[in-house]
Amino acid sequence: MTKMIQCISPVDGQVYAERPALSLSEAQMVAERARAAQAEWAARPLEERIALVKAGVAKLSEMKEQIVEELAWQMGRPTRYGGEFGGVNDRTEYMSSIAAQSLAPMVVEDSDRFLRQIAREPVGVVFIIAPWNYPYLTTINTLAPALIAGNTVVLKHASQTLLVGERLAEAFHAAGVPEDVFQNVYLTHDVTEALIQSRAFGFINFTGSVGGGAAIERAAAGTFTGLGLELGGKDPGYVMDDADLDAAVDSLMDGAMYNAGQCCCGIERVYVHESLYDAFVEKAVAWVKNLKLGNPFDAETTIGPMANKRFAHTVREQIAEAVAEGATALIDPALFPEDDGGAYLAPQILVNVNHEMRVMREESFGPVVGIMSVANDAEAIAAMNDSPYGLTCSLWTSDPERAAEVGAQVQTGTVFMNRCDYLDPALCWTGCKDTGRGGSLSVLGFYSVTRPKSYHLKKVTK
Missing domain, CATH: 3.40.309.10 (Aldehyde Dehydrogenase; Chain A, domain 2)
Structure with missing residues (x-):
């Protein structure tokens, strides 16, 4: 039987939205499509990827009235505060502005004898497991740099903000980001862990509880998958x-x-x-x-x-x-x-x-x-x-x-x-102790969703 994932509205205690969870085989197909689409996406010029990401955020901003109402129903934030659009736009603009510099090779030597440099290469498929409290902001922290850097993205949002992933995907697809490049999914915990265990992703960003972060680490154990974990705080x-x-x-x-x-x-x-x-x-x-x-x-x-x-x-x-x-x-x-x-x-x-x-x-x-x-x-x-x-x-x-x-x-x-x-966004968002590990935004946010690749090119034979 298909499990339904529900959002119970805090406003009135009623079911506000529900969606069927993907089976493991369906989820694996999503990951496979993301992997297949990644090389072509990464081959696009950086400027084009930046433009598409910014266009996606612009499309999202056009949905402001609808999104503000949905957020109130899903997680209770008063409509007077108008959603999260200021931060979403600011963070996207900043990460776009530093992308070329952040992703440029670090040249050690470029002489008539050698080219020695460290390049940044996308990790492949980035899996974002997003929380409900600032559902758009926390997603964009990783979504924008991941797509700009040439990765494809799979997004699993919290059940409490079930519609957020849909709106993000709707906006980015309307802006021209291919559907397989950015996919929104509904997953149970066991399917999520099985995907991680199968090395479906090159990097996983999770924002949530300490217990949730520990479960992600256990699932990823032995896969050597990169993890970014923002967990509890006091x-x-x-x-x-x-x-x-x-x-x-x-x-x-x-x-x-x-x-x-x-x-x-x-x-x-x-x-x-x-x-x-x-x-x-x-x-x-x-x-x-x-x-x-x-x-x-x-x-x-x-x-x-x-x-x-x-x-x-x-x-x-x-x-x-x-x-x-x-x-x-x-x-x-x-x-x-x-x-x-x-x-x-x-x-x-x-x-x-x-x-x-x-x-x-x-x-x-x-x-x-x-x-x-x-x-x-x-x-x-x-x-x-x-x-x-x-x-x-x-x-x-x-x-x-x-x-x-x-x-x-x-x-x-x-x-x-x-x-x-x-x-x-110009500073690394990071924590220590049980708050987790890794960092998002700033130049280090690009480093999280890329891997270093060294080139030692000898231009002469003697």
Whole structure:
């Protein structure tokens, strides 16, 4: 019997979309078509591939109204925020602008005797397993450089954002990207793992849970397939004694609550210098109380439901456990129209927390943040590093040298000063520890989807 993959809308709990999953034989045919199409695609001039990718993104932008509505139904993001088009366009433009330089051979010698150089060659078929929280942005991070570099791409999207892959494929095919060059698929976990085990791909990019990343690694074991894994996070903010307090509150609370806290680099814990702690907490509570929880189609809504009621259940459990262990919850849930046990979850700020509590140790991925007082930089650094994760940290200070010194001691992929929850396409997006391995965007993003090939050409025989 064919398994149906369903998207249950967090808006009303109903099945919003469903699609039949491919069998293993059908999935293998997809991979074979991608392999067969790759050489011809790579043979096209770089400028042509760039133009087709940019045209695909332009076609996607033409679907904005439809896509924004679909995202609200699929994962609950309020329509007032207008989708992810700014970031999708910016990242595509940047990666296009650096493609020629990034993919150009590194020439060691070009003389009358020798040509010695290192070229970049596409890996073949790139498999993208994309998440639901920023479904277009996370896909484009790998899709754009992979296609530009001459690879073909197979995309498997999360069931929660079932329609995203369809829209991307529709847009890119309408722009002229051949159907076998970019294919969208619906796969079960077992078929996905079987494809990986069979060496169907030259590179796999996965964004998701630590458990999911471990499953990908196990499936790829012994295949020597390249992996890019962006997994969990518990990103900290640190407000130093010389910080702009209002700016720190505004950015860090937005970083904790935007998208109902469902951001890869969202702020999940905040450490504040003891001299600013009370004022920070007071302002943070006032900031959060101004949020409007509700239906994502309501223009007044600033925080919608979590993408699935099981995600909200995890956050409710973490909050309840923390309070039972001595934490203080500063936001009265009665201020927000929660649904009992459903996907609509009131935002929460917790104080009197410690690192023995799950809410300060495990990924929450929801609208809750714990705030702790620290006495100095050393204490803050120790607290920020007391985590199995390392994606970003956000440092708030008026002193760039101090930020650089503290940042150098934090185990993380990106150090921010006076900002957070942002992805700069000119810089490598990467993490450490259980956050995963590999990197996307920047010149290194092109290196992920290509392999080095050395040429040692002797032009003379003597």
